[in-house]
Amino acid sequence: MLQDKVYKGTTTVGIVCKDGVVLATEKRATMGNFIASRRAKKIYRISDRVAMTTAGSVGDAQFLVRLIKVEMNLYEIKKEERPSVKAIATMTSNLLNSVRYFPYLVQLLIGGVDDRGASIYSIDPIGGAIEETDIVATGSGSPMAYGVLEDAYKEGITTDEAVELAVRAIHSAMRRDSASGDGIDVVKITEDEYRELSRDEVEEIISKFRK
Secondary structure (H helix, E strand, O other): OHHHHOOEOOEEEEEEOOOEEEEEEEOOEEEOOEEEEOOOOOEEEEEOOEEEEEEEOHHHHHHHHHHHHHHHHHHHHHHOOOOOHHHHHHHHHHHHHHOOOOOOOEEEEEEEEEOOEEEEEEEOOOOOEEEEOOEEEEEOOHHHHHHHHHHHOOOOOOHHHHHHHHHHHHHHHHHHOOOOOOOEEEEEEEOOOEEEOOHHHHHHHHHHHHO
């Protein structure tokens, strides 16, 4: 089947914090039972303080990222202001819904910080969009990730605390889901910064709960 020949397989995590959001993914892309890539990029910066994670078809996700970035640049030029997280999520939802009979095989998380504060939206392949108020996970490893997130998440969590929780959740999924693995990418977004953690920073976090 064509679907088995598509690069796919993922675990993505999003956490809404009191001072921002944290998004994390692993790096493996699979083609059926074959590990096609160990360096797949699944977090993309699409605006100044907004990022998107992708699960599903790598080709569909990459095309959508390019398209959304162009639309957001046009939005900034026309409106002379940065788009809100909700505006980006709504535009993406409308785009996916407009091609619902030939859908892009993706599950997206769009999260960031704007004038309303921190927010994350989960968007399905046909454009259904839900604002997540605390934790969310998508992809083949999401059941394992949710087990960690639901056990450790607490209201009022900070982005620094959420970074460690996100890494733990992804690491747990990687141990049990064959379609997830080969490293972790983490983005921390606050009102003041958009920061991607280095590999050494992620490894330092992992070493804490390996002891």
